Amino acid sequence: MTHTEHATQSRKGKHLSFDERQFIAYLKNKLGLSNRAIAKELGRAPQTIHNEIKDGTVDVIKQRQIHGTKQYDYRKTEYSPEVGQKAYDTARLNSGRTYLWVESTDFIAYADEQILRLHQSPDSVVGTAKVANLFPEKRIPCTKTLYNWIDKGFMETQNIDLVLKVRRKTKSTKIRKNKTFLG
Template structure:
């Protein structure tokens, strides 16, 4: 019998359809009339599938006594075995209490979905069977199974991108380069290494600025209102921090890494008043101060761009930074920066 084919009757990688089974039954009937018995490999070529697929079809549809293949028998067997396995049921109804808690934390506390899932698991707030993982929570948002949360409400999800690791080395650096900084700082295993930046509100003259600092290991975040984006104002803010920690300043602030903005032209003077070392990142390399940039991004959720900083009271700034510092972080084992920072601070003051 001519076994050539002009069209593909079965899509490779897919299950056999009802039509495929009846075509196989007809093909076998024609072969039996010709007195031929095609091999599994021959049938696999005809139906554009693996020989094992044909073998399974024979097992599924052959009569136990005669061995004759029946498409109807094969289809009944297929339907009975796949009746409840074609679609995995969602667990949303079984974990409704957990989802209500997640939604409340997301809306009121401004936690990320991952922070909710990680914190609940770390503190055993729910039984394991009554929870779903963070990946499933994000899937539920995509599937609109969390009606009050949409993708547009997830600020980091829609704007993630990779940076280009191209360092411009031909521009002036205000002080000692980050290249001279101890490589151990990159490992985030030692406490006391900080990154500093400024956050502006509007671009109008006369507006205040926020001086922000972030500790690399604990992600502790500090924001101080300063009069302007000038070197003198930045030094004024740093003096406030230095006096707050007093004699322990050099133990809490071992290094500070800044960018090359003109507002940091005098920050190296901190090193003359203490044992703190000050370094400067490469120009146009914000990822070298990634912890601070990330923390500034959290601050922007409550103090958006374009809003004048002098329109916020000190209590508002404190509330925003405390929210960021009390946010559980995956990188901290779902502890908050405040919890982690206080542990190290207690050790320093106890000593």
């Protein structure tokens, strides 16, 4: 059996907007539609709607009665677009990887001191830190990464502070013609 008709149009890679969240709240709270019906109405996958409603559902006190010295709260669960948006924003902030230079502030301070005060090369700083296991809980970057951090300004060390980098001539970009020797 081939699938020629799809229940939903593909909206892959598109996040729910706040307007769509408000529409979900209207369809779920006011009209009482199921997750699948809401998904069909919005042209989304049912799992997307399920996850959104799960993340944005809150307990609301529907009615409160006081009888003598006791208080009775009648609660119901409702979908809140504001809570759904807040859950989405929090998830977006926590997504993505943390850069190594953010986690390696101790190593950066150590490398700056070794390069600026003791005039060591970045390669020897990385090698010494790895051999002596000076930063066991943190990852130590490779030499190329340390040079990149210096170039990007993540460290106090600058290219002018690196003796060999200032003296060394970079490779020329000219194309050399191969000379053939007859002999």
